[in-house]
Amino acid sequence: MLRFVGKRLFEGIFVLIGISIMLFIIARIxxxxxxxxxxxxxxxxxxVDELRKEMHLDKSLPVQYLYWIKGVLQGDFGKSIxxxxxxxxxxxxxxxxxxxxxxxxxxxxxxxxILLGLLAAKYRDTLVDNMIRGLSYIGIAIPAFALAxxxxxxxxxxxxxxxxxxxxxxxxxAPIHITGLFAFDSLITGNFxxxxxxxxxxxxxxxxxxxxxxxxxxxxxxASLVDNMGKEYIxxxxxxxxxxxxxxxxxxxRPSFIPVVPVMGMDLASxxxxxxLVEKIFNWPGISRYGMNALLNKDLNAISAVxxxxxxxxxxxxxxVDIIVASLDPRIRLGAKS
Amino acid sequence: MNEHLxxxxxxxxxxxxxxxxxxxxxxVNLTIDAGKKxxxxxxxxxxxxxxxxSVLRVLDERKAYLPEGEILFKNQNILKMRETELQQxxxxxxxxxxxEPSAALNPVFTVGQQIFDVISYSKQDxxxxxxxxLTDIAIKxxxxxFIPDPERILECYPHQLSGGMKQRICIAxxxxxxxxxLIADEPGxxxxxxxxDQIHRxxxxxxxxxxTALIMITHSLGVVRELVDQIYVMYAGNIVExxxxxxxxxxPLHPYTRGLMDCVPRLSGGGISAGIYGYVPDYVHPTPGCxxxxxxxxxxxxxxxxKPLMLEVSEGHTVxxxxxxxxxxxxxxxxxxxxxxx
Numbered sequence: 144m145l146r147f148v149g150k151r152l153f154e155g156i157f158v159l160i161g162i163s164i165m166l167f168i169i170a171r172i173x174x175x176x177x178x179x180x181x182x183x184x185x186x187x188x189x190x191v192d193e194l195r196k197e198m199h200l201d202k203s204l205p206v207q208y209l210y211w212i213k214g215v216l217q218g219d220f221g222k223s224i225x226x227x228x229x230x231x232x233x234x235x236x237x238x239x240x241x242x243x244x245x246x247x248x249x250x251x252x253x254x255x256x257i258l259l260g261l262l263a264a265k266y267r268d269t270l271v272d273n274m275i276r277g278l279s280y281i282g283i284a285i286p287a288f289a290l291a292x293x294x295x296x297x298x299x300x301x302x303x304x305x306x307x308x309x310x311x312x313x314x315x316x317a318p319i320h321i322t323g324l325f326a327f328d329s330l331i332t333g334n335f336x337x338x339x340x341x342x343x344x345x346x347x348x349x350x351x352x353x354x355x356x357x358x359x360x361x362x363x364x365x366a367s368l369v370d371n372m373g374k375e376y377i378x379x380x381x382x383x384x385x386x387x388x389x390x391x392x393x394x395x396x397r398p399s400f401i402p403v404v405p406v407m408g409m410d411l412a413s414x415x416x417x418x419x420l421v422e423k424i425f426n427w428p429g430i431s432r433y434g435m436n437a438l439l440n441k442d443l444n445a446i447s448a449v450x451x452x453x454x455x456x457x458x459x460x461x462x463x464v465d466i467i468v469a470s471l472d473p474r475i476r477l478g479a480k481s
Numbered sequence: 482m483n484e485h486l487x488x489x490x491x492x493x494x495x496x497x498x499x500x501x502x503x504x505x506x507x508x509v510n511l512t513i514d515a516g517k518k519x520x521x522x523x524x525x526x527x528x529x530x531x532x533x534x535s536v537l538r539v540l541d542e543r544k545a546y547l548p549e550g551e552i553l554f555k556n557q558n559i560l561k562m563r564e565t566e567l568q569q570x571x572x573x574x575x576x577x578x579x580x581e582p583s584a585a586l587n588p589v590f591t592v593g594q595q596i597f598d599v600i601s602y603s604k605q606d607x608x609x610x611x612x613x614x615l616t617d618i619a620i621k622x623x624x625x626x627f628i629p630d631p632e633r634i635l636e637c638y639p640h641q642l643s644g645g646m647k648q649r650i651c652i653a654x655x656x657x658x659x660x661x662x663l664i665a666d667e668p669g670x671x672x673x674x675x676x677x678d679q680i681h682r683x684x685x686x687x688x689x690x691x692x693t694a695l696i697m698i699t700h701s702l703g704v705v706r707e708l709v710d711q712i713y714v715m716y717a718g719n720i721v722e723x724x725x726x727x728x729x730x731x732x733p734l735h736p737y738t739r740g741l742m743d744c745v746p747r748l749s750g751g752g753i754s755a756g757i758y759g760y761v762p763d764y765v766h767p768t769p770g771c772x773x774x775x776x777x778x779x780x781x782x783x784x785x786x787x788k789p790l791m792l793e794v795s796e797g798h799t800v801x802x803x804x805x806x807x808x809x810x811x812x813x814x815x816x817x818x819x820x821x822x823x
Contacts, residue, residue, distance in 0.1 A: 268543065375584035378539040383599045383654075384571030397589050472589055473638040 147469055147476065151462045162454040163215070167208050170443045176200075177443055181224055215451070221444035225436060230448040233433060238452065239323025240310060241422070241429035245414045246324070247349035252411065256357045260364025260403075265391075267369055275361065282358035288420035291351035295424060298347055306343045308426045315340045348425040352418055356410035363406060367399040401472050408464030412457045484556055485512040486694050487536070487575075487662060492550035494528070494535045496764075502546065503764035506532050507718035507772070509550075510791070515661060518688065518695040520705030520726075522741065523715035529698045530580070532715075533664045535560075537577055538567060554662075572603040576655040580667035580698075582647035586639035593619060593635030596654050603658045622657040623650070626683060645676040649683070656687055662694045669704065681708060702741050706730065711797075714738045717762050717772040720791070724798040734800040736777050771803070779804060 178194040179186070195201055198221075199210045214221065220230035263275040299307030306312050310325055318329035318337050326345065329337035371377065372395065380394050381387075418431035430449060437445035469476040494506035506528040513519050521529050534540045536552055536559065552559040554570060562570070579585040587595060596619040597612075616635065623631035626649040639647055648668060655663055665684060669677030685708050688695045699705055705712055705726070712729050714722040714737065722735040733739050740757035759776035768774060774784040781803065789801045 373541070375579055375581050376587040378534070379577075379579055379585045379651075380587070380598075382537045382539045382571055382577050383602065384568045384573075385598055385602055386568070389598070394587050394590075398587065401589075473591075474588060474640050477638065477641070 144469070144476065148462070148466060151465050155458045155462055158458055159451075159455060163212060163451060164208065166447045166450050166454075167211055168204075170447050171204065171207070173441065173443065175441065180441070180443075181222065215448075220448035220451075223437070223445045224442045225440050225445065230444050233445065234430065234448060234452060235323070237428055237430040237433045239325075240427060241415060241418055241431050243310075243324040243326060244345065244348055244352065244418060244422070244427060244429060245411070247326075247345045248353040248414050249411045251349055251353040252357045252360065252414075253407065255353070256360035256364060256407070259358070259361035260368065263361065263365040264368035264372070267365070272365075275365075279358035279362050282354050283362075285354070287351050287355055287417065288424060290354055291348065291421045291424040294347045294351055305347060306340065307347060308344075310341055310344055310428065311337065312340050312344070344425075348421050348427055351424075352414055352421050356407075356414070360403060360407050360410065364399065364403045367402050368395060371395055371399045397471055401468060404467050404471065405464050408460050408467075412460040415453055415456055485553070486515045486517075486555065487696075488512045488551075488553040488556075489532070489536070490551045490553065492532060492535060492552060493548050494531050494540070494550075495546045495548060496531075496544055497546060498765060500765045504767055505718050505764050506535065507767070509715070509718070509720055511713055511720065513662070513694050513696060516692050516694055517711070518685075518697065518709040519711045519713060520697045520699060520709035521713045521715055522699055522702055522705055524700055527715050528718040529700075529715055530666050533577065533666060533696065533698060536664065537571060537575060539577075573658070574660060575662045575664065576660045577664040578648075578651050578655050578666060578668050580670050582644055582651050582671060583639070585651050586647060588639055590638075591635065592637050592639065592642070592650055596622065596635070596650075596657060599654050600657055618657060619653075622653040625656070625687065626650070626653045628653075644672050645680065648672060648676075648680055652680070652684060652687065656691060656693065659691060660693055662696065663688060664696045664698070666698045667700065668697075670700075677704075684708070702730075714741070717767075718764070719772055719801065721773065721802070722798075722800045723791075728795075728798050732798070734794060734798070734805060735773075735802050736779055736804075737773050771801075 176191070176195070178191050178198055178200055182191055182194060199207050202210070218231050220234070222228065223230045223233055226233055259275050259279075263272045266272050295307055298305045311317060315337055318325055318334050319332055321328045321331065325341040326338060329335070329341060377390060377394060380390050385394070415431060416434075418427075418429060419435040421427070422429040422432040423435075430452070434446070434449035434453075436442070437449060489509055489511040492506055492509045492511075493504070495502040495504050497503075509528070509532050511519075511521075511532075521532070523529050531540070531545075535545070535547060536554075538559065547560060550560070554574065557566070559567065559570065586592070593616070597615045600615050600618050619635060620631040623634055628634055628646060628649055634642070634646075634650070639650075642650065648671075652668070668684060669680050672680060681704060684695070684697075687693075695709070697705055697709055702712075709726060711723065711725050713720050714729075714735060716735075716737045722729070722733070722738050724732075729738065730742075733742050737757070744757070757776055758778075762768065762772055762775060768785065770783070770785040770787055771777070771789050774780045777784065783803050787803075789803045789806070791799045791801045792805055793799045794805055
């Protein structure tokens with residue numbers, strides 16, 4: 144198992160290098176001179192030339208890449224044109240907000256999809272199953288941003304039961320910065336006012352973000368469970384008189400999760416990138432929105448940095464998914480060893 | 482009345498389909514006494530497996546429907562049992578070997594875990610067993626089916642074993658605790674011929690040793706000939722002929738049995754037979770008469786409209802065919818024999 148993890152991590156390094164090269168090349172072949180862009184149209188030519196030299200833009204592409212990657216490894220992504228601050232500072236500020244949102248979405252996604260999938264499979268072809276099916280079609284079809292607006296209107300405006308917009312209500316102090324995840328930081332410092340306030344702010348955007356993939360996963364899990372219920376080994380286990388509780392929780396559940404886990408992992412990671420509309424609607428100061436603004440303003444340093452971070456997170460999720468699947472499925476685990 | 486180990490009476494098992502009920506098992510009668518060995522022979526799709534799965538009630542209850550019949554195990558009707566009683570039968574009395582060894586084992590658990598589960602739930606003396614005892618019992622069972630290095634096998638996952646080994650494991654699992662009845666559903670079908678033969682010999686040796694009654698399901702008469710005492714020939718959900726093994730091979734009566742006999746290639750040559758014309762019938766709209774009548778070379782008017790009943794032709798030899806009833810005149814039989822000779 145340890146070797147398996149080590150192998151995946153080792154492979155991950157190469158993937159990251161590949162991503163960084165691609166991002167770098169894309170950032171450089173987009174028309175426009177970064178030095179001129181950061182100084183503005185009215186700066187004199189000699190100042191631009193000076194900056195070009197400083198930014199190593201006068202060197203060949205491979206050499207430029209080496210300079211860039213050296214900076215990146217030291218946590219220096221350059222300056223953002225938009226915010227006029229170092230990109231790394233921006234990321235430190237915005238990434239935890241999105242991570243917190245996605246983590247909460249993930250909790251919704253995992254718990255609800257498993258619950259709905261199990262219910263639908265257990266009561267398949269009954270009213271419960273059909274209701275979940277109908278709900279799923281609606282949930283999958285409705286775009287996250289539309290749901291976000293709907294939730295915002297209903298809970299924030301019509302009923303006003305849950306605080307909306309931003310991460311905290313005005314007047315509530317942000318917790319001491321430990322991880323940047325407000326809910327986590329406030330909880331471990333014992334600041335419960337902030338904890339419950341930020342939790343309230345999290346619920347609606349997290350739910351809006353999770354809804355689509357949640358129902359998709361529930362359908363997938365149901366299909367996988369029903370498929371495995373018809374397998375010979377289930378009727379063999381039944382024939383040996385094993386209690387149905389044991390058959391459901393041991394013999395059925397484990398093989399049924401194998402095809403669901405990778406899709407779940409990918410959907411979770413995609414939430415990072417898909418969050419920008421929801422972040423925009425809930426005025427959530429997240430990195431997805433930051434990255435979108437960078438794209439719209441050709442903020443090259445910010446774009447490369449955001450996508451490199453996304454790439455790394457994708458990779459991490461992928462490795463975790465691989466580990467989970469391998470621990471569930473001996474055919475994969477043992478296949479990898481030989 | 483003498484007590485049979487298993488007594489299936491007029492069992493009907495239907496499947497719900499979109500066209501209506503598929504009347505797959507259509508009034509099967511079958512008895513087996515303790516320690517005896519019987520074979521059920523018939524072609525694919527004739528309801529052999531469905532009949533046996535009805536015995537253990539492992540059919541999907543939303544698809545299968547049993548309108549009639551009784552399955553008496555030691556005079557208790559399995560079909561009327563409460564779940565707890567049924568579980569006791571499944572755990573202690575009857576076990577079944579599936580025809581697909583690869584599908585019968587759960588791919589994500591080790592062989593050991595699966596055998597341990599079977600042992601711990603089928604414990605006869607109701608004492609909890611620790612890991613060491615479980616392992617000892619499992620190792621002995623694996624050794625009984627002639628797999629070397631049982632300790633290692635217990636740690637293996639099914640995909641690490643060959644088909645023949647998997648089937649041996651399934652047999653070991655079925656006999657790991659004493660059972661009164663073992664149902665073997667085409668245990669050799671998914672394997673190649675040499676392994677198939679080994680598996681059959683092994684099975685026979687084990688049931689003889691443990692004095693377990695055996696119901697052997699197969700589509701090949703050749704297979705059951707050396708294994709069982711009595712043969713039930715099944716066609717399209719009906720038992721069409723029952724006889725002791727010797728009697729059946731000496732004197733097959735039902736036209737379907739004869740057809741099956743002709744399908745067994747002979748060492749004496751003569752080429753491969755033409756088989757039996759036609760297919761297994763449509764179960765949703767079965768004929769009211771004998772289900773073999775559309776394929777029968779001797780079919781008469783009555784065969785198409787009326788179901789033949791089981792008729793004892795000689796001691797222990799029964800057949801369901803109008804050719805052997807009185808209504809079938811002597812003249813008909815003579816015509817036939819002339820036809821046969823020609």
